[in-house]
Amino acid sequence: MRVDKNTGSRIGVLWRRYDIALLGSAVFIAILLITILASAVAPYDPMARDIKNRFATPSAENAFGTDQLGRDVLSRVIYGGRPILSASFTAVISALAAGTIIGVAGGYLGGWLDTALMRLMDVMLSFPSILLAILIVATLGLGLLNVTVAIGFSMVPVFARLVRSIVITLVYEEYVIAARSLGASDPHIIWKHILPNMMPPIIVQASAMLAVAIGTASALNFIGLGVEPGTPDWGMMVAEGQRLIFDAPHVPLFPGLIITITVLSVNYMGDGLRDHLDPKLRHQDI
Amino acid sequence: MIGYTLKRLLWLPIVLWAVSSLTFLALRIVPGNPIQTIQNQVMDKSQLAQVEAVWGLDRPITEQYLNFLSKLLRGDLGLAMSSGVPIRRMIFERMPPTIELAIVSLIISTGIGVLSGVASVTIRNRAVDYCVRTASILGLSLPLFWVGIMLIILFSVNLRWTPTSGRIGAGVDYDVITNFMFYDLIATGNWEAFGSFLRHLILPGVTIGLTSAGFVARLTRSAMLEVMSSDYVRTARAKGLYERDVIWKHAMRNALLPIITLQGLQFGAILGGAVITERVFSYPGMGTWLLDGILERDYSVVQGGIIFVALAYVLMNLLVDILYHIIDPRLRHSSQ
Numbered sequence: 242m243r244v245d246k247n248t249g250s251r252i253g254v255l256w257r258r259y260d261i262a263l264l265g266s267a268v269f270i271a272i273l274l275i276t277i278l279a280s281a282v283a284p285y286d287p288m289a290r291d292i293k294n295r296f297a298t299p300s301a302e303n304a305f306g307t308d309q310l311g312r313d314v315l316s317r318v319i320y321g322g323r324p325i326l327s328a329s330f331t332a333v334i335s336a337l338a339a340g341t342i343i344g345v346a347g348g349y350l351g352g353w354l355d356t357a358l359m360r361l362m363d364v365m366l367s368f369p370s371i372l373l374a375i376l377i378v379a380t381l382g383l384g385l386l387n388v389t390v391a392i393g394f395s396m397v398p399v400f401a402r403l404v405r406s407i408v409i410t411l412v413y414e415e416y417v418i419a420a421r422s423l424g425a426s427d428p429h430i431i432w433k434h435i436l437p438n439m440m441p442p443i444i445v446q447a448s449a450m451l452a453v454a455i456g457t458a459s460a461l462n463f464i465g466l467g468v469e470p471g472t473p474d475w476g477m478m479v480a481e482g483q484r485l486i487f488d489a490p491h492v493p494l495f496p497g498l499i500i501t502i503t504v505l506s507v508n509y510m511g512d513g514l515r516d517h518l519d520p521k522l523r524h525q526d527i
Numbered sequence: 528m529i530g531y532t533l534k535r536l537l538w539l540p541i542v543l544w545a546v547s548s549l550t551f552l553a554l555r556i557v558p559g560n561p562i563q564t565i566q567n568q569v570m571d572k573s574q575l576a577q578v579e580a581v582w583g584l585d586r587p588i589t590e591q592y593l594n595f596l597s598k599l600l601r602g603d604l605g606l607a608m609s610s611g612v613p614i615r616r617m618i619f620e621r622m623p624p625t626i627e628l629a630i631v632s633l634i635i636s637t638g639i640g641v642l643s644g645v646a647s648v649t650i651r652n653r654a655v656d657y658c659v660r661t662a663s664i665l666g667l668s669l670p671l672f673w674v675g676i677m678l679i680i681l682f683s684v685n686l687r688w689t690p691t692s693g694r695i696g697a698g699v700d701y702d703v704i705t706n707f708m709f710y711d712l713i714a715t716g717n718w719e720a721f722g723s724f725l726r727h728l729i730l731p732g733v734t735i736g737l738t739s740a741g742f743v744a745r746l747t748r749s750a751m752l753e754v755m756s757s758d759y760v761r762t763a764r765a766k767g768l769y770e771r772d773v774i775w776k777h778a779m780r781n782a783l784l785p786i787i788t789l790q791g792l793q794f795g796a797i798l799g800g801a802v803i804t805e806r807v808f809s810y811p812g813m814g815t816w817l818l819d820g821i822l823e824r825d826y827s828v829v830q831g832g833i834i835f836v837a838l839a840y841v842l843m844n845l846l847v848d849i850l851y852h853i854i855d856p857r858l859r860h861s862s863q
Contacts (some may be wrong), residue, residue, distance in 0.1 A: 363547055365764070369796040371803070372836065379821035379829070380553045456670055460803050463672045464818065476672075483676050483807070486691075490680045495671030505668040512664070 262513020268506040276322035283316040286471040296489040305495045319471040324474045329454035332393035340400020348408030362398035370395045378466045388467040407439040441518035448511035452504050546837040604831040614831035623706040625812035629797040635736025640743020648751040666741025675734040675807035696723040731808045744764035750782035791847030795840035
């Protein structure tokens, strides 16, 4: 890559290489900010009813129209990212942490521990992930927290296997062998040599998993396993909007559209990260 | 080849034992049981205890577990606790609709995905490639349930081409033989019912098909990109073969491997995971049945359903592996 001293043209070069990825990241950050600042951004109270103004089609007052109780759909969409996005972030970060511990333990220590851990991960992966998540929610009970646990749990094997596969190659790198022969302790080698070198693929995987988590969280809220009915939430709004397909099709339209835009922006961001951090995969597109 | 298949088949009972034991435990970790959930409102304590005794829920958990395993070995999946209907009968009712849905959606996703993936590599036009890549990343970003509802609004509510829910029209008469309607209705020559059946199946099929075509297209594109620059494709061209034959006979055979893996896994996932789509279309398949069972904590339904789904999933994986060996001669030798 050409090196520019001028920052302005460096951004220009980045933009030409990663235009859609940067656009995706910008959109995703905007959605995150709007969601966090919902109370300042939303034009109305998402729970405020106005029965006289029910089923209103999109207009200047209600940009996305109103639902069966006359609540403003735009305001509900703005608040509606909170349950799904907080659940998805928490789930992915927890799965990443747990998966890294399991993967490093298995890959670095090896032996029967490695075999046992990886067979366990195989059993978890042999379930369709949505079914595993539903079974976990059924065991723990309904609610957003349990949906978060379920999604996180079902993603642990993905991270564990990835981390293990990287660790077993890093263990034989010359700089690791050199560190060991100089008398470095295992925690030191893991912390200073193994962890930093496995960050790029893990970040790429985490962004892909974030897109999956947002989709799964909205699906679980859609079938009623997560938030309470009536909560402003993208998945729940689509579920409740399905009853209005004859009277007010705009009610399920907008929350679903915003889920699509969110997941799409995360996917583009992930593709860009992969191209930037892992040039080997650049043309592979899987 | 046969040895390999046998070795894999030997694993099957072990996997099934693990899955059924995990399910058995998961359901019983939490306090309370289905009888208390279902009958709590109408029965007093002594009546509850009586019903629990009938289902054997008053025994120690180890005894329940051994009892469950010995029945399972004899192929007895028990009765549904909420309705008293035998699980085997419910699987006969619920499995065929889901298999039909899985087949239709796989045909749609493979058709769209492979064609567009091949087009983006072989038609040397940046615009085509760009469109396919954008459409496929969009496809895998769309939430399944929302696509289903949008299709209902478009085709059922506005155009009135298709019904909004169910498997077949309410007033339609038909005979059940295998409960695979695709076979039953053709075998009995019941074309009116067949039309109604197809109109009910098409939207759920398109919903799953469209949302998974993106994966297939991306995978086909990357596999074809790799294969098209390989030596034997250059050789095939140098021999003067038609480009059509080079693409579909030489390149495709090698690009097929990852596609078959993906679709095999997808088929297994649909069998148990079509919960969302079935829910949107009130489609009477395994997914809605299992979801209701899980929500009611009906032990027998969840155990029977999950064991069956796991069986289908594992068999599907095995089938994929065998197909793999048939398509790729290199693997045939390495496994011997």
